[in-house]
Amino acid sequence: MYTATPTKPVERQSALAAYRYDALDDLLYDWYCSEQGYQPVEGYARADSTCANARASDQYQDIGDLIEQRVRAFVLPTIRSAIDELDGDDRLAIMIEMRNRMGPQVWRNPRAGAGQPAAYQAAKLAVSVILRRKGVEW
Numbered sequence: 345m346y347t348a349t350p351t352k353p354v355e356r357q358s359a360l361a362a363y364r365y366d367a368l369d370d371l372l373y374d375w376y377c378s379e380q381g382y383q384p385v386e387g388y389a390r391a392d393s394t395c396a397n398a399r400a401s402d403q404y405q406d407i408g409d410l411i412e413q414r415v416r417a418f419v420l421p422t423i424r425s426a427i428d429e430l431d432g433d434d435r436l437a438i439m440i441e442m443r444n445r446m447g448p449q450v451w452r453n454p455r456a457g458a459g460q461p462a463a464y465q466a467a468k469l470a471v472s473v474i475l476r477r478k479g480v481e482w
Contacts, residue, residue, distance in 0.1 A: 365445075367482040368472055374416075375423040376442035419480055426474040434467035 365373070402410055427435055433455055441464045443451045456463035475482075 368468060368475075369445075371419070371423070371480075371482045372438060372468075372471070373442060373445055375420050375427075376439075376446065378416075378420050379424070380446070422478050422480050423471075423475065426471050426478060426480075429474050430467065430470055433463065434470050437463040437467040438471065440464075 405413075427438065430438070436453060436455060437460065440451050440453045440460060453460045453463060
């Protein structure tokens with residue numbers, strides 16, 4: 345509708361403006377969730393050996409889902425090997441941050457104390473160098 349005096353445009357903030365994580369944080373969180381995903385059931389084997397080579401058909405999946413699945417199949421084990429290359433303090437800083445992000449923020453780093461945010465940033469920098477060397481992009 346046309347008016348003689350147009351309304352002033354409203355400045356809108358993005359809903360993600362308060363989001364404090366970057367792409368590497370999200371990638372590490374996806375890796376941590378996949379690492380925590382397997383829950384063993386007492387008395388049952390993890391996999392049945394008779395069905396070890398079985399594979400589901402991909403005909404009903406979207407091409408975007410297939411690409412995402414195959415990229416994750418490369419990226420997640422690469423992140424695991426990069427985490428394994430870190431020293432103990434950096435590995436602990438990443439694990440504490442991911443545990444706090446996954447659930448209630450009650451986990452504390454005994455080695456870093458109040459310096460956990462700085463320790464996590466240093467660990468994130470160290471793992472980013474390793475991931476870039478291995479060809480992982482985010």
